[in-house]
Amino acid sequence: MTSPLQQKIKITGPSVVTANRTDDGVVIYRTGSGGWSTELADAAIVREADPARALLAESVADDIGAVGAYIAPVKLGGDGAVIPGNLREQIRKTGVTIALPAQA
Amino acid sequence: MYAYDEIDRTLVNERVAEFRDQVQRRLSGELTEDEFKVLRLMNGVYLQLHAYMFRVAIPYGTLSSAQLRKLAHVARKYDRGYGHFTTRQNIQFNWIALKDLPDALADLAEVGIHAMQTSGNCTRNVTADQWGGVAPDEVEDPRVWAEILRQHTALHPEFSFLPRKFKFAITAADHDRAAIKVHDIGLRLIKNDAGETGFEVLVGGGLGRSPFIAKTIKPFVPGRDILSYVEAILRVYNQYGRRDNIYKARIKILVHELGIEKFAAEVEQAWREIADGPLTLDDEMIEDIRSRFVYPAYEKLSAEPAELRAAAADPRFEAWRKNSVAPHRQPGYAIVTLSLKPVGGPPGDATAEQMDAIADLADKYSFGEIRVGHEQNLALPHVAKRDLPALWAALDAIGVATPNVNLVSDIIACPGLDYCSLANARSIPIAQELTRRFANHETANLIGRLHVNISGCINACGHHHVGHIGILGVEKNDQEVYQITIGGRADEHAKLGELIGPAVPYAEVADVIEDIVEAYLALREKPEELFVDTVKRLGVEPFKERVYATR
Numbered sequence: 001m002t003s004p005l006q007q008k009i010k011i012t013g014p015s016v017v018t019a020n021r022t023d024d025g026v027v028i029y030r031t032g033s034g035g036w037s038t039e040l041a042d043a044a045i046v047r048e049a050d051p052a053r054a055l056l057a058e059s060v061a062d063d064i065g066a067v068g069a070y071i072a073p074v075k076l077g078g079d080g081a082v083i084p085g086n087l088r089e090q091i092r093k094t095g096v097t098i099a100l101p102a103q104a
Numbered sequence: 105m106y107a108y109d110e111i112d113r114t115l116v117n118e119r120v121a122e123f124r125d126q127v128q129r130r131l132s133g134e135l136t137e138d139e140f141k142v143l144r145l146m147n148g149v150y151l152q153l154h155a156y157m158f159r160v161a162i163p164y165g166t167l168s169s170a171q172l173r174k175l176a177h178v179a180r181k182y183d184r185g186y187g188h189f190t191t192r193q194n195i196q197f198n199w200i201a202l203k204d205l206p207d208a209l210a211d212l213a214e215v216g217i218h219a220m221q222t223s224g225n226c227t228r229n230v231t232a233d234q235w236g237g238v239a240p241d242e243v244e245d246p247r248v249w250a251e252i253l254r255q256h257t258a259l260h261p262e263f264s265f266l267p268r269k270f271k272f273a274i275t276a277a278d279h280d281r282a283a284i285k286v287h288d289i290g291l292r293l294i295k296n297d298a299g300e301t302g303f304e305v306l307v308g309g310g311l312g313r314s315p316f317i318a319k320t321i322k323p324f325v326p327g328r329d330i331l332s333y334v335e336a337i338l339r340v341y342n343q344y345g346r347r348d349n350i351y352k353a354r355i356k357i358l359v360h361e362l363g364i365e366k367f368a369a370e371v372e373q374a375w376r377e378i379a380d381g382p383l384t385l386d387d388e389m390i391e392d393i394r395s396r397f398v399y400p401a402y403e404k405l406s407a408e409p410a411e412l413r414a415a416a417a418d419p420r421f422e423a424w425r426k427n428s429v430a431p432h433r434q435p436g437y438a439i440v441t442l443s444l445k446p447v448g449g450p451p452g453d454a455t456a457e458q459m460d461a462i463a464d465l466a467d468k469y470s471f472g473e474i475r476v477g478h479e480q481n482l483a484l485p486h487v488a489k490r491d492l493p494a495l496w497a498a499l500d501a502i503g504v505a506t507p508n509v510n511l512v513s514d515i516i517a518c519p520g521l522d523y524c525s526l527a528n529a530r531s532i533p534i535a536q537e538l539t540r541r542f543a544n545h546e547t548a549n550l551i552g553r554l555h556v557n558i559s560g561c562i563n564a565c566g567h568h569h570v571g572h573i574g575i576l577g578v579e580k581n582d583q584e585v586y587q588i589t590i591g592g593r594a595d596e597h598a599k600l601g602e603l604i605g606p607a608v609p610y611a612e613v614a615d616v617i618e619d620i621v622e623a624y625l626a627l628r629e630k631p632e633e634l635f636v637d638t639v640k641r642l643g644v645e646p647f648k649e650r651v652y653a654t655r
Contacts, residue, residue: 022202025156063137067137102455
């Protein structure tokens with residue numbers, strides 16, 4: 001399988017690096033301070049390929065904390081809010097679009 | 105039920121200990137994700153959008169009540185209180201933490217359940233007719249042979265690193281309830297003119313990106329030779345199957361590119377080298393496996409008990425009985441299908457409470473046995489007819505008596521974009537909306553047998569290619585759109601559906617399906633002509649005209 005770092009990085013707008021937390025799979029976002037947050041609002045925003053590549057590289061390097069890091073598109077609201085850039089990322093951020101059969 | 109022995113228990117327990125060590129090393133950083141991924145996949149652990157997903161094997165769809173209770177326990181203790189039954193007779197848990205997985209596996213091992221070979225490029229869980237051993241139309245119980253195959257292929261070193269995953273399905277009846285023609289190897293148990301038991305062997309079926317209906321490679325292989333023959337098929341596949349391109353790696357591509365005649369010739373050559381060798385099954389070995397299937401001590405009961413006659417006055421009971429109760433090989437008994445397709449519910453999901461209740465009902469009414477079907481419903485395989493009214497009331501109380509089995513709202517659906525990292529579009533909300541549109545039982549009955557299958561991506565876990573109506577979600581310009589096919593079927597007359605036209609947006613899918621169904625009702629020659637037969641008679645054009653005339 002091709003490493004995410006070997007894949008061609010194409011950025012068409014503001015983007016973040018996201019992954020899943022290793023021990024429980026929870027969705028996380030790479031922050032500007034070299035850590036991870038479960039809040040998209042805390043994510044480091046990149047707009048060009050080189051910074052995106054650098055952010056992805058440091059994210060992938062944290063192999064213990066995170067799994068499957070990749071670059072995901074976001075949109076920026078007028079109030080500065082960070083909004084997922086597509087439905088897949090929206091669902092990752094806010095959860096399934098259906099009522100769960102049960103909630104333990 | 106099949107009774108596991110000490111060897112099985114040791115194997116399962118050792119596997120738990122091994123995986124516990126692997127998880128510990130992953131969490132400590134000793135193993136990288138690249139190193140760990142192949143190990144977790146060998147234990148049914150995927151990473152999905154929100155969490156890890158844990159797929160547990162249910163060989164040939166047979167569960168004991170104790171096993172179902174343990175699945176409920178895992179759902180409750182380690183997940184979010186429910187599980188999802190799949191088109192391969194497995195169950196998936198969607199929210200489990202990696203750190204909890206070894207404990208969950210250990211708990212399951214107490215009742216002989218594991219997750220081996222539910223993922224990875226190996227021979228996967230062997231599936232079979234969920235009515236095996238009780239269906240009146242079967243040659244013999246196909247699960248005996250499924251178990252022989254399971255034992256032979258379990259952790260088989262030669263077949264643990266195949267070019268791609270490999271799936272067996274077995275049926276022993278003329279009517280195929282196991283969808284054998286869309287499996288890598290499909291086996292149909294038959295008797296030849298001499299009365300000898302054997303198999304029609306089919307190969308190269310599969311759905312996904314490149315769908316194919318399996319072809320018969322050998323019309324009759326004696327039962328004693330079945331292991332050596334399928335081993336020969338797997339050897340040819342292992343040797344020639346493509347490893348350079350994941351999209352061309354399944355055996356169906358090899359069979360298609362070589363042609364069935366050339367592929368069969370290769371298999372014959374490979375078989376000659378191993379036939380009549382150690383893989384030949386003698387009667388004693390077959391009987392040993394057969395003897396470990398414990399069948400209920402059926403009573404001699406009336407085929408028309410008074411309880412049933414009395415309950416017939418209740419139209420709700422009668423609607424359910426006519427829909428969900430099937431004949432049993434034993435007089436006085438019936439097979440009962442439990443619909444996991446409630447109106448507005450996610451197809452195939454069951455809560456821990458429902459699983460516990462079903463386990464109790466299985467103990468009370470079905471000799472402690474439950475079956476899982478590839479249509480994502482459950483079944484109680486040994487119910488005395490006199491108990492049907494009481495059972496129905498209990499099933500109705502827990503929401504698994506919707507009388508829609510094989511009707512338009514008995515939808516097969518994959519988890520789709522709500523859960524799955526491969527999906528491009530959602531499946532479950534589409535299914536839910538359709539169940540609401542067709543909630544009226546009289547209308548659904550009027551429509552008759554109609555299978556709607558939905559997949560959220562081209563990998564086709566929802567078997568959309570072989571739905572009478574197939575719905576495939578794709579992504580176009582960041583929007584979910586859905587391609588509709590009609591005329592597919594997964595039974596003994598298996599056929600791939602035909603596309604009716606351009607994809608339609610998410611919001612229009614249910615309207616389109618309603619249009620198709622209305623067109624069918626107007627076009628069918630008589631009420632007995634099933635949807636799929638009307639499509640066969642008329643082709644897709646009349647349906648296409650109806651759907652796109654105003655769009």
